[in-house]
Amino acid sequence: xxxxxxxxxxxxxxxxxxxxxxxxQDMNHEYMSWYRQDPGMGLRxxxxxxxxxxxxxxxxxNGYNVSRSTTEDFPLRLLSAAPSQxxxxxCASTRAGGARGGHTxxxxxxxxxxxxxx
Amino acid sequence: xxxxxxxxFLSVREGDSSVINCTYTxxxxxxxxxxxxxPGAGLQLLTYIFSNMDMKQDQRLTVLLNKKDKxxxxxxxxxxxxxxxxxxxxxxxxxxxxxxxxxxxxxxxxVHP
Numbered sequence: 001x002x003x004x005x006x007x008x009x010x011x012x013x014x015x016x017x018x019x020x021x022x023x024x025q026d027m028n029h030e031y032m033s034w035y036r037q038d039p040g041m042g043l044r045x046x047x048x049x050x051x052x053x054x055x056x057x058x059x060x061x062n063g064y065n066v067s068r069s070t071t072e073d074f075p076l077r078l079l080s081a082a083p084s085q086x087x088x089x090x091c092a093s094t095r096a097g098g099a100r101g102g103h104t105x106x107x108x109x110x111x112x113x114x115x116x117x118x
Numbered sequence: 119x120x121x122x123x124x125x126x127f128l129s130v131r132e133g134d135s136s137v138i139n140c141t142y143t144x145x146x147x148x149x150x151x152x153x154x155x156x157p158g159a160g161l162q163l164l165t166y167i168f169s170n171m172d173m174k175q176d177q178r179l180t181v182l183l184n185k186k187d188k189x190x191x192x193x194x195x196x197x198x199x200x201x202x203x204x205x206x207x208x209x210x211x212x213x214x215x216x217x218x219x220x221x222x223x224x225x226x227x228x229v230h231p
Contacts, residue, residue: 004160033218035221040126040223041223042122042206042221042222042223042224043161043206043219043221044221045218045219048218058218090160090161092160092161107161107163107219109160109161109162110160111158111159111160112158112159112160
């Protein structure tokens with residue numbers, strides 16, 4: 001198993017450009033999520049998906065779109081990049097994302113994408 | 119609302135014990151977690167504790183949970199240079215029928231000889 005993979009590892013954008021961060025997992029996990037990590041702020045949830053065709057907003061969704069057409073892939077789109085979106089982005093997946101009582105499967109994190117917006 | 123707080127830095131000497139503390143707000147959290155992030159890498163689950171437990175031991179790691187005070191700690195015995203990393207505390211939180219993880223800002227552990 002490759003686990004959770006993310007591409008690219010590094011990206012530099014100009015303000016106003018759009019791009020898609022790719023995330024894929026080969027563990028047949030239902031639940032996938034995107035986080036951004038900023039210094040001194042931990043990880044903040046951007047969007048998540050509990051299965052193919054189902055997505056929902058997290059804590060900081062503005063400026064980002066997601067879709068989940070397959071179980072394996074969960075791309076994150078930046079519509080019009082802004083300097084405030086400079087961050088490290090992590091994708092994660094877990095088998096059990098449903099009702100309480102089953103989080104011991106935990107979330108598997110990808111290696112991250114370091115994005116700089118100039 | 120949900121919030122998880124941790125101190126940002128901890129420095130220890132190699133061989134000593136490290137104790138990383140965390141407070142959380144969601145009293146209905148079922149599980150509480152400790153994740154480790156090494157430089158340039160994603161997060162890896164280190165250990166977790168079920169909310170009806172007070173303590174969990176796993177080799178050099180001891181997790182203590184004080185549910186009344188909503189306080190969680192991670193003790194690393196005989197700390198090694200390889201333990202240098204950022205440690206994140208996280209609680210699970212039910213929202214819209216689905217579990218989400220709420221992370222603290224992370225504690226950077228520096229181990230020096």
